Amino acid sequence: MSGPSTYEPKYAAAKWMDQRLPIIRMGADFMTFPSPRNLNYWYTFGGILALCLVVQILSGVILAMHYVADVDKAFASVQRIRRDVPFGWLLQSMHAVGASMFFLAVYMHMFRGLYYGSYKAPREVIWILGCAIYLVMMATAFLGYTLPWGQMSFWGATVITGFFSAVPIVGESLQQWLLGGYAVDNATLQRFFALHYLLPFVIAALVGLHVWALHHVGQNNPIGISEKTESDTLSFHPFYTVKDAFAIAVFLVIFAVFLFYLPDALGHADNYIEADAMKTPPHIVPEWYFLPFYAILRAVPDKLAGILLMLGAIIVLFILPWLDTHKVRSMRFRPVARWFFLIFIVFCFILGWCGAGVPDDVAIKLGSKMVDGVKVDSGITFYRLGQVATIYYFAYFLIILPVLGLVEKPIKRPDSITKAVLGDGKRGAALAPAE
Amino acid sequence: MSDSSATHATAELEDGSKRDFIFLATGATAAAGAAAIGWPLVAQMGKAADTLAAGSIEIDLSKVAQGQQLKMLWRGKPIFVRHRTPAEIAEAESVNVADIPDPQADEERLVADINGNLRPEFLVMVGVCTHFGCVPVGEAGDFDGWYCPCHGSHYDTSGRIRKGPAPTNMAIPPYSFVSENVIKVG
Amino acid sequence: MAFKTSKNLILSAILAVASVSGMAFAAGGGVYGDYKMKHPDWSFNGAFGTYDRAAAQRGYQVYREVCAACHSLKYVAFRHLGDEGAPFYLEDFPNPSDNPYVKNFAADWQVADIDSETGDVIERTGIAADYFPQPFPNDAAARASNGGSLPPDLSSMVKARSGGADYLYNLLISYDTPKPDSVELTPGLHWNPVMDGGKIAMAAPLSDELVTYEPTETMYNGELKLVDPPVATVEQMASDLTQFLAWTADPKLEQRKGVGLMTIVYLLILSLLLFLSYKRVWRNVKH
Numbered sequence: 058m059s060g061p062s063t064y065e066p067k068y069a070a071a072k073w074m075d076q077r078l079p080i081i082r083m084g085a086d087f088m089t090f091p092s093p094r095n096l097n098y099w100y101t102f103g104g105i106l107a108l109c110l111v112v113q114i115l116s117g118v119i120l121a122m123h124y125v126a127d128v129d130k131a132f133a134s135v136q137r138i139r140r141d142v143p144f145g146w147l148l149q150s151m152h153a154v155g156a157s158m159f160f161l162a163v164y165m166h167m168f169r170g171l172y173y174g175s176y177k178a179p180r181e182v183i184w185i186l187g188c189a190i191y192l193v194m195m196a197t198a199f200l201g202y203t204l205p206w207g208q209m210s211f212w213g214a215t216v217i218t219g220f221f222s223a224v225p226i227v228g229e230s231l232q233q234w235l236l237g238g239y240a241v242d243n244a245t246l247q248r249f250f251a252l253h254y255l256l257p258f259v260i261a262a263l264v265g266l267h268v269w270a271l272h273h274v275g276q277n278n279p280i281g282i283s284e285k286t287e288s289d290t291l292s293f294h295p296f297y298t299v300k301d302a303f304a305i306a307v308f309l310v311i312f313a314v315f316l317f318y319l320p321d322a323l324g325h326a327d328n329y330i331e332a333d334a335m336k337t338p339p340h341i342v343p344e345w346y347f348l349p350f351y352a353i354l355r356a357v358p359d360k361l362a363g364i365l366l367m368l369g370a371i372i373v374l375f376i377l378p379w380l381d382t383h384k385v386r387s388m389r390f391r392p393v394a395r396w397f398f399l400i401f402i403v404f405c406f407i408l409g410w411c412g413a414g415v416p417d418d419v420a421i422k423l424g425s426k427m428v429d430g431v432k433v434d435s436g437i438t439f440y441r442l443g444q445v446a447t448i449y450y451f452a453y454f455l456i457i458l459p460v461l462g463l464v465e466k467p468i469k470r471p472d473s474i475t476k477a478v479l480g481d482g483k484r485g486a487a488l489a490p491a492e
Numbered sequence: 493m494s495d496s497s498a499t500h501a502t503a504e505l506e507d508g509s510k511r512d513f514i515f516l517a518t519g520a521t522a523a524a525g526a527a528a529i530g531w532p533l534v535a536q537m538g539k540a541a542d543t544l545a546a547g548s549i550e551i552d553l554s555k556v557a558q559g560q561q562l563k564m565l566w567r568g569k570p571i572f573v574r575h576r577t578p579a580e581i582a583e584a585e586s587v588n589v590a591d592i593p594d595p596q597a598d599e600e601r602l603v604a605d606i607n608g609n610l611r612p613e614f615l616v617m618v619g620v621c622t623h624f625g626c627v628p629v630g631e632a633g634d635f636d637g638w639y640c641p642c643h644g645s646h647y648d649t650s651g652r653i654r655k656g657p658a659p660t661n662m663a664i665p666p667y668s669f670v671s672e673n674v675i676k677v678g
Numbered sequence: 679m680a681f682k683t684s685k686n687l688i689l690s691a692i693l694a695v696a697s698v699s700g701m702a703f704a705a706g707g708g709v710y711g712d713y714k715m716k717h718p719d720w721s722f723n724g725a726f727g728t729y730d731r732a733a734a735q736r737g738y739q740v741y742r743e744v745c746a747a748c749h750s751l752k753y754v755a756f757r758h759l760g761d762e763g764a765p766f767y768l769e770d771f772p773n774p775s776d777n778p779y780v781k782n783f784a785a786d787w788q789v790a791d792i793d794s795e796t797g798d799v800i801e802r803t804g805i806a807a808d809y810f811p812q813p814f815p816n817d818a819a820a821r822a823s824n825g826g827s828l829p830p831d832l833s834s835m836v837k838a839r840s841g842g843a844d845y846l847y848n849l850l851i852s853y854d855t856p857k858p859d860s861v862e863l864t865p866g867l868h869w870n871p872v873m874d875g876g877k878i879a880m881a882a883p884l885s886d887e888l889v890t891y892e893p894t895e896t897m898y899n900g901e902l903k904l905v906d907p908p909v910a911t912v913e914q915m916a917s918d919l920t921q922f923l924a925w926t927a928d929p930k931l932e933q934r935k936g937v938g939l940m941t942i943v944y945l946l947i948l949s950l951l952l953f954l955s956y957k958r959v960w961r962n963v964k965h
Contacts, residue, residue, distance in 0.1 A: 094965045119536055136753040136833070139930070141541040144532035146930040147937065291963065299959045302522075303952040310945045317938020318725055321837060329838035329927075330830070339874065478964050514958055518951040525944060545757045545775050545807040555795070564794075 062086050091290035092297055093278035095474050099173075100276070100297075101304030102166035108305055109159040110264065114257050116152040117201075124204065126250035128243045131206035132331040150320045156198055157323040158312050160346035163191060171377075172398055174386030175277040181378040183274070186267040188374045193260050198344065200253040203246065207328030208338050214241045214249070216341060223361040240334065280477050281386025282470065289474040340415065348412030349405055349450075355416055355440070356447040366447065373454040380454055382462035390467040397461070401453045404446045411443035548678035550670065553614050561630050563619065566677050570627055571665060572619035576649060581612045583636060584650035594660045598650045601661070605669040616675065617651045618665050623658035638662070711858045713871035715841075715848050718917065722843075722924055725939070728932050729925050731896035732905035734765035737922025740915050742786075743889050745832065748824060748880075750812040753833035754926050756784040757806040763932040765925060768897050775806035787811055825866040827879035836920070836927040841872075843920050848872045850916035853882035884912045 064085040066072040075082055123142050125134040138145035167187070170176055176184035203214040218241065222232040237244030275284060284290050291297070315322065323345060327338040343351050354367045373380070388395045414420060416439050423436035471477035549566050551573055556562045562573040576584070584598040601617070602610045619638075621628050626642035633639030633646035635654045640647075645656030652661040667677040709715055721730040738759070741751065759766045760774030771777040784804035789811045793800045804811070813829075814820035821828050830838075839845040849872040857869040861876040870878040891907030908914050925931070 094963065096965075115533065119533065122537065123540075133753065137540070137542065140753065140758065141543075143535045143538050143540065145536060145540070146934065147532055148536060150934075291965075295959045296963070299952065299956045303949065303956045306945055306949040306952050310942060310949060313938060313941045313945055317934055317941060320934070326838055326840040326842075329834040512958060514951065514954050518948075518955045521944075521948050521951055525948060528944075541757070541761070542755070542807070544773075545755070547775065547807065 063089060087272070088292075088294040088298070090272060090293040091284070091287070092276055092293050093284055093289060093474055094291045094296075095278050095280065095478055096276065096297065096300075097279055098300075098304055099165070099169040099279075101301050102162050102169060104301035105162045105305055105308050106159070106166060107264070108308075109155065109162055110257070110260060112155050113152065113159060114261070116148050116155060117254070117257065119148050120152055121250075121254060124250075126204070126247050128206065128246055128332070131204065131246060135205045147316075150316055153324065154312065154316045154320060156201065157315070157344070157346065158308075159194065160198070162308070163194065164346070167191070167374075168402065170277075171401075172388050172395075173277055173279055174281050174381070174383075174388065176378045177281075177381065177386050178378070179274045180270075180277060183267060183270045184378055185375055186263055186270060188371070190260055190263045190267060191374075192371060193256055193263065195347070197253060197256040197260065198346070200249045200256065202344060203241075203249045204253060205328060206246065206332045208330045208332055208336075209325045209328040209341070211241055211332035211334065212337055212341050213343060214245065218245075220364050223364050225361070277386060278474060279387060280389060280471060280474065282472075282474060282477070285473050286475065342413055345409065345413075348410075349408035351412035352408040352410075352439075352443040353447045353450065355412075356444045370450060373451065377454060377458075381458040383458075383465060383467075385467040385470070390470045391461070391465055392468060393465050394458070394461050397453060397457050400449065404449045404453075407442060407446045408450065411439045411446060414439035416440040416443070548676055550674055550676050551616075552674050553611075554673040556614075558613070564677075566618075566665065570619040571677055572615070572617050572630070572651075572662075574615045574630070576613050576615055580636065580649040584648060585612075587648065587650075587652075593653050596650075596652060596661055601650055601652075601664050603664075603667060603669070603675075606672065615649075615651060616665065616667055616677070618663040620662065621645055621658055622653065622660045622662060623656070628662070709848075709871055710861070710873070710876035711855065711871045713848075713852050713855045715844060715872070716851070717844050718847060720843055720924070721921070722928075722931060725935065727935070728898070729763070729765065730921050731765050731767075731898050732894040732903070733918045733921040734925050735894045735896065735922075736891055736907065736915075737918040737920070738765060738783075739889055739891070740884075740919040741832070741922055742783075744883055744915075745919070746810075746813060748813055748820075748829040750814075750829075750831045751810040751833050751926060752812055752831055753809070755807060755809045756780050756787075756804060758926075758929060759783060760806075761929065763925075763929060765896070765922065769900060777806075780806050784808060825879065827866075829880070832923055832926065834927045836924045838927075843924050845872065846923060847916050847920045849878075850884055850919065851913050884915050886911050889915065 062082055062085075064075075064082040066075045066081070071081055074080070120138065123134065123138045123145065125131055135149065138149050140146075142148075170184065170187070199213070199217055203210045218232055218235050221235055222228040224231055233239060235245075236242070237248060278284075325342070325344075330338075342348065350367050350370060353370050354363045357363050357366060383391065383394070385391055388398055411420065418439055419434040419436045420439045420442045421437040422434045424434075425432050426435045427433075547567075549564055549571070551562065551564055551571070553573065553575070556573055556575040558575050559577050560575055564571045564573070581598075587598075589595045589597050598612065599610055601615065602612060603616070605611055619627050621640040621642065623640065623643050623645050626640050628638035628640040628645070628647060630638055633655075635646050635648035637649045637651060637654075638647040639645070640656070640658065643657050645658035646654050647658075647662060648654050650661075653659070665677050667675050670676045721727055721733075741749075757774040757777075757780055758764060760771060760777030760780040761767060762772075764774070766777060766779040766783075767774075768777055768779070774780055784806050787804040787808075787810070788801040789804045789808045791800055791802050792798070814823060817828055836843050836846055841848070849870060852871050853868070855869075855871050857863075857876075861869060863869060863877060867877045867879060868881050869876055887910050889910055891910050893907055894905045896903050896905065928934075
């Protein structure tokens with residue numbers, strides 16, 4: 058936990074500054090922050106995400122120097138960035154691929170929090186702030202995707218702003234207010250650009266609060282048992298700075314592979330066609346990181362219900378600290394919850410798969426039938442599969458976790474981090490939970 | 493080293509490892525990488541390929557009558573083409589070059605045409621005051637040349653600075669004659 | 679747990695994400711009828727692939743003599759042809775505007791301009807800085823001249839279709855595939871198995887010996903190479919054109935892969951050093 062500051066200014070100038078603005082003390086306390094000694098690689102995603110935010114803001118500010126937010130020039134300005142601006146091809150790809158990397162890391166970070174119970178007391182506020190960051194990230198990503206003014210930009214913006222038209226009575230007015238017109242047009246593009254530039258700084262502010270709250274209550278750890286003695290902890294620097302740095306370097310290798318060798322693998326070919334209000338691409342899908350929510354949206358054949366369900370999928374995350382009432386944080390010691398969690402992850406991927414598929418296409422082939430003399434596959438459609446996955450998604454949060462909170466018996470846990478690490482005196486049994 | 497003392501970062505590092513080769517190598521490699529990624533972030537603000545390529549304009553001198561000045565935009569800056577009167581030429585050539593702030597003879601400010609002759613009647617220069625970049629007004633000032641209204645620089649009929657805060661003469665752009673009366677700037 | 683270590687779990691998750699996004703791709707497009715897509719081994723594929731300069735040069739000729747009648751290339755300028763990594767790059771001319779090929783090609787086109795004295799719309803000879811002129815003054819005129827269909831811009835065509843280079847190549851060579859009876863063509867539409875629904879507004883644009891290939895002179899890695907022209911079959915022209923349009927769609931491909939290789943080698947070294955540092959820092963610490 059954050060104890061009293063151990064910083065002592067060594068030089069007169071540092072002392073002078075410390076008495077006026079203790080910013081060096083803040084940095085020093087940050088670096089010596091006592092962290093649980095058993096944090097594994099899943100805990101490096103926080104640092105990786107900080108880097109992602111910096112990469113996106115830096116490359117984004119630079120792109121804004123060359124981009125033109127005007128329906129007649131936006132697409133051409135992106136082409137110019139890719140063809141003529143010095144290193145423009147690199148910076149534009151970095152920003153586009155960086156968005157995917159950001160979401161990849163944030164999902165890892167969230168799954169880690171879900172598994173180790175990082176949302177439980179006293180870390181509810183850290184978790185809620187994290188959910189807020191995720192929500193603003195989604196908004197930022199959506200707004201940013203509109204800017205290149207390709208076909209997917211245009212139709213994505215049309216469909217997503219269409220969500221607001223589902224609101225009873227005021228829906229259409231609300232949508233047109235958001236768009237600044239009858240349809241996605243120049244007014245929309247300009248406001249989306251302004252907001253896309255603004256929101257990352259909101260994210261940065263929320264990240265500040267997220268980290269502040271983290272330093273106030275201390276980090277969770279893989280066994281979910283709070284630090285009790287000094288021997289449970291290690292100074293953040295150098296132990297976790299070096300570990301985070303290593304993880305960041307490995308993450309950057311993956312980033313670089315996509316950036317330099319598969320720059321379009323995570324995007325859509327249609328976005329290389331300039332926006333055309335007269336022609337919708339045959340198969341509209343969002344970016345991969347929105348696919349699970351897209352599948353939830355399509356799981357019910359009703360406009361408003363679909364949107365409410367999708368919103369609900371995010372809202373359940375916010376209230377999770379009060380849905381999972383089990384006293385044991387880490388699922389390492391919850392043999393039943395652990396299996397439900399694993400199934401939850403599988404269903405998240407299935408939702409993503411369904412989001413990418415055409416609803417009426419067969420996802421899981423069970424046989425074939427004759428239709429008008431042509432043999433076609435029959436089986437479970439993406440629509441049905443998406444419904445099953447949606448039901449599990451909500452059941453996990455609203456039924457499984459609350460019920461397990463009441464009935465699940467945890468397995469034996471170590472008394473402290475130190476004992477877990479030292480294996481109750483026996484060497485070598487450090488990390489494995491007593492199974 | 494006992495396990496519990498590992499809490500203290502400094503205690504851990506005082507084990508002579510601060511000067512450890514591996515840390516030095518890692519730090520140096522990371523610093524080199526940071527510098528390398530810094531380059532594109534800086535270089536992107538330089539002139540883009542389309543800006544570099546948008547280069548030259550052609551001007552037909554025969555269309556500028558004596559005593560007139562033509563203004564054309566080149567690389568975002570005005571180019572002055574002045575068809576000088578014999579009086580203006582005489583005035584420009586009579587100046588004692590050593591006495592002016594930026595010594596330069598009138599003929600040094602001209603370019604030979606395709607026959608190898610100087611054409612003193614045509615003065616071609618970048619119409620930008622060398623003080624802070626305003627566009628000077630023609631046929632004005634104490635020396636019958638140009639006068640910059642921003643901070644009061646006076647240029648003579650050869651575009652040379654004679655009085656006021658501007659440090660140098662108005663610049664002569666890179667240009668050449670492509671035919672008898674046509675010049676190409678840039 | 680199903681997963682032994684965190685690292686495995688991370689890797690599996692990344693692979694899963696990649697496969698989901700891959701499915702998003704596979705969902706689009708498809709081949710109509712019995713036509714089997716051909717997948718040539720493009721020179722620009724793979725981690726070290728580069729453009730085939732001679733083929734791309736011939737591809738330019740095909741674009742100039744065939745496609746340009748209807749299709750624009752509006753994001754490409756003549757000077758781009760002489761850039762590093764471009765089909766007509768020459769090491770002696772680092773400034774592409776000075777490249778003799780570029781100058782000749784530019785001069786070969788008439789571009790619209792405004793007479794600076796009279797204000798009239800005029801046509802003048804192209805210069806290196808000009809972009810490829812568009813065959814029609816606007817979309818409406820393009821539609822009017824093409825039976826109501828708009829010939830798409832080709833600048834990014836290879837990236838703008840989910841099949842990429844293969845799509846374009848197969849589209850151009852598959853016109854003579856027998857048409858199934860189920861496809862009914864209305865006037866102005868033609869059968870093509872690669873197109874969605876098997877219908878395309880563009881009539882077969884290529885026929886054997888449609889263009890007369892000349893020997894090409896290319897410079898790559900400092901070497902000037904003279905290449906004799908192949909026979910201008912439909913397949914050859916389609917392949918050459920695809921090389922050219924792959925370059926227009928991704929002109930920085932070679933720089934990208936070059937910088938990428940250096941970056942990844944650097945990051946692997948950095949990762950190793952950081953791992954060793956990590957081991958060193960944690961050497962006496964149980965965790």
